[in-house]
Amino acid sequence: MLQADGITYEIETQDGPLKLLDNVSFNVPKGHFMAVVGPSGCGKTTLLKAIAGMIAETDGRFFWNGHDLAEEDFEPTEIGFVPQFSIAYDQLSVDENVESAAKLRCKFESLDDLDDSIDNALEVTGMEGIADRDVKILSGGQKRRLALAMELVSNPRLLICDEVTSGLDPRSEHDIVNLLHEVSRSDGRIVISVTHSLAHLDRYDSILVMHQGCVAYHGSPKTILHYFGVSALEEIYPKLQDRNGVSWCRSWAKHRESYYARLEKEREQKMLSGELPDPNAGPTDEQKEGTSTPAGEADGEGISSERASSGKETAAASETGEEAIPEVPGFFTQFFCLLGRRWRIFFRDRSQLVLQLVMVLLFPILVAMFTDKGTGQIVGLSATQDVQTLQKDIEAQQLNMKTGSAVSGIIMFEVILLGLMGSNNAAREVAGERAIMEKEKYAGMRPSSYLASKLAYLSVLVLVQSVWMFAFVDFFWDRGGSLTHLFFLILANAAMTFVCLGISSLAKSADQASLLSIYLVGFQLPLSGAVLALPEQVESFIRPFISAYWSWSGSISALKPDVYNAVKNVLDTGLTPALICYIVLGAHVACGIAASYIGIRRSSWEL
Numbered sequence: 001m002l003q004a005d006g007i008t009y010e011i012e013t014q015d016g017p018l019k020l021l022d023n024v025s026f027n028v029p030k031g032h033f034m035a036v037v038g039p040s041g042c043g044k045t046t047l048l049k050a051i052a053g054m055i056a057e058t059d060g061r062f063f064w065n066g067h068d069l070a071e072e073d074f075e076p077t078e079i080g081f082v083p084q085f086s087i088a089y090d091q092l093s094v095d096e097n098v099e100s101a102a103k104l105r106c107k108f109e110s111l112d113d114l115d116d117s118i119d120n121a122l123e124v125t126g127m128e129g130i131a132d133r134d135v136k137i138l139s140g141g142q143k144r145r146l147a148l149a150m151e152l153v154s155n156p157r158l159l160i161c162d163e164v165t166s167g168l169d170p171r172s173e174h175d176i177v178n179l180l181h182e183v184s185r186s187d188g189r190i191v192i193s194v195t196h197s198l199a200h201l202d203r204y205d206s207i208l209v210m211h212q213g214c215v216a217y218h219g220s221p222k223t224i225l226h227y228f229g230v231s232a233l234e235e236i237y238p239k240l241q242d243r244n245g246v247s248w249c250r251s252w253a254k255h256r257e258s259y260y261a262r263l264e265k266e267r268e269q270k271m272l273s274g275e276l277p278d279p280n281a282g283p284t285d286e287q288k289e290g291t292s293t294p295a296g297e298a299d300g301e302g303i304s305s306e307r308a309s310s311g312k313e314t315a316a317a318s319e320t321g322e323e324a325i326p327e328v329p330g331f332f333t334q335f336f337c338l339l340g341r342r343w344r345i346f347f348r349d350r351s352q353l354v355l356q357l358v359m360v361l362l363f364p365i366l367v368a369m370f371t372d373k374g375t376g377q378i379v380g381l382s383a384t385q386d387v388q389t390l391q392k393d394i395e396a397q398q399l400n401m402k403t404g405s406a407v408s409g410i411i412m413f414e415v416i417l418l419g420l421m422g423s424n425n426a427a428r429e430v431a432g433e434r435a436i437m438e439k440e441k442y443a444g445m446r447p448s449s450y451l452a453s454k455l456a457y458l459s460v461l462v463l464v465q466s467v468w469m470f471a472f473v474d475f476f477w478d479r480g481g482s483l484t485h486l487f488f489l490i491l492a493n494a495a496m497t498f499v500c501l502g503i504s505s506l507a508k509s510a511d512q513a514s515l516l517s518i519y520l521v522g523f524q525l526p527l528s529g530a531v532l533a534l535p536e537q538v539e540s541f542i543r544p545f546i547s548a549y550w551s552w553s554g555s556i557s558a559l560k561p562d563v564y565n566a567v568k569n570v571l572d573t574g575l576t577p578a579l580i581c582y583i584v585l586g587a588h589v590a591c592g593i594a595a596s597y598i599g600i601r602r603s604s605w606e607l
């Protein structure tokens with residue numbers, strides 16, 4: 001039983017406090033299918049978010065099977081939420097999306113259990129015939145079914161759906177409403193569906209009508225016309241406008257008990273007729289013996305009711321006589337599931353794959369084109385003062401300066417290109433899938449598993465890109481301090497990648513994250529001091545944040561002494577010892593990871 005008792009949700013606006021929900025109260029028994037309807041902006045989605053605990057009510061309390069939800073929240077697998085937006089990855093198939101939802105949400109005893117759960121969810125939603133199909137080619141109705149299948153893998157006791165029928169053709173809408181109806185008929189599950197549509201209201205057990213954040217009616221679809229004194233459902237919304245929300249709420253409070261009595265009577269009749277299974281009935285003898293009795297056989301609801309109930313759960317429930325709530329899987333199960341899924345998406349996202357290949361292959365070629373300028377002989381200068389030797393020394397000095405500038409430039413070029421790759425690696429990594437991540441976190445995914453999977457995935461990209469850049473350029477250019485140079489290239493890329501991951505995790509949108517990351521890379525070269533020395537006051541303030549400087553400076557510090565001196569002679573900017581450069585770049589990586597964790601943990605449902 002879900003009970004809302006005087007729920008109020010107030011926000012501060014420029015014009016003062018605004019109540020999005022105002023003293024909302026209702027009861028929903030087990031095995032119930034409820035519609036939430038009302039004009040646009042009346043607070044339907046806000047109510048769903050409040051039930052789901054995504055926003056904290058200002059006043060009032062929700063009770064779930066007698067427990068105060070303010071004290072004891074839902075278990076992640078106890079509640080399923082089908083949002084308005086798609087929570088599936090376009091690059092994956094139906095089957096793969098359902099599988100990853102199952103692996104992230106529930107701990108399975110065996111692979112057979114996992115397969116059963118996936119098959120069951122696909123069968124209930126009628127998706128088994130198109131399980132291999134990619135999500136990007138699914139119709140709107142099929143996408144809604146997929147979203148439902150992804151929720152049903154955890155067999156939630158409470159399923160809330162936000163406008164899952166909007167934008168669908170009448171046939172698809174009819175099918176989805178029937179599907180939700182069937183889902184509500186198994187395991188005493190409550191299904192609450194927000195809808196704009198007034199079609200198919202007879203399929204629901206009760207209708208909650210909202211107006212200006214208040215409850216205007218909650219009762220049987222059979223009595224709704226009588227309550228509003230209208231002859232057709234279409235007349236309800238215009239009728240609501242006659243009075244404000246508070247006035248409707250007051251009227252409803254006066255009539256509520258009689259309409260609830262009628263609703264309860266209908267419920268008893270449905271149970272007697274077998275249309276509704278008795279959710280309070282204990283487990284059957286077969287269930288006690290551990291057999292998976294189809295709910296449909298017991299209640300005459302047909303095969304779909306049976307399918308909506310997982311055999312594993314029934315068996316588990318039979319031992320205790322209580323509802324079994326699946327456990328959330330461990331850190332490593334979630335980590336490997338997320339990592340595997342990320343690589344699968346990487347290899348299927350052709351545009352991203354091509355961009356990565358172009359960058360990895362082309363950028364080292366660009367650098368190699370300049371390496372002959374950096375291979376000039378560094379010549380020592382003589383101590384004698386005769387004119388001929390001085391002339392030779394001037395020429396040698398010019399040559400040394402040319403080589404020194406070229407070496408400095410080539411190293412900075414490598415560093416900047418790797419920074420660009422780093423920014424491309426991570427800028428959209430979290431921000432681009434924020435909504436899906438929030439949804440998965442809500443369903444039990446650990447932020448730490450998610451972050452670890454991103455770090456593992458990005459680390460591989462960083463290593464491949466940096467090592468290949470180093471190896472390719474090294475083939476054409478005999479530089480000194482090779483290994484140290486490699487480490488600094490890896491760090492240049494890693495620092496930019498993880499700082500951009502932090503930006504991506506904290507940004508409000510993927511576009512904002514991309515823009516900030518591009519600016520960050522764009523400012524690296526001018527602010528590094530490699531081209532023009534910065535004014536002293538600016539330099540000390542800005543330098544700690546410019547990863548390109550530390551990678552460049554560290555790499556130069558590791559060059560052979562004669563090359564190092566030649567480079568140093570042409571620079572106005574001071575160089576820093578390699579050890580300090582390592583420390584600062586390590587700090588960039590650490591800050592990026594810390595920012596990512598903060599951003600990933602933070603809840604951003606309002607996005």
Ligand SMILES: Nc1ncnc2c1ncn2[C@@H]1O[C@H](COP(=O)(O)OP(=O)(O)OP(=O)(O)O)[C@@H](O)[C@H]1O
Binds near residue numbers: 020038040047
């Ligand atoms: N953060 C916010 N700041 C100000 N107003 C808000 C905020 N969030 C929601 N609202 C307002 O609260 C009201 C209820 O929003 P909600 O999304 O719950 O409505 P709804 O009934 O689901 O609408 P629709 O049917 O159009 O989706 C709307 O008027 C909306 O503009």
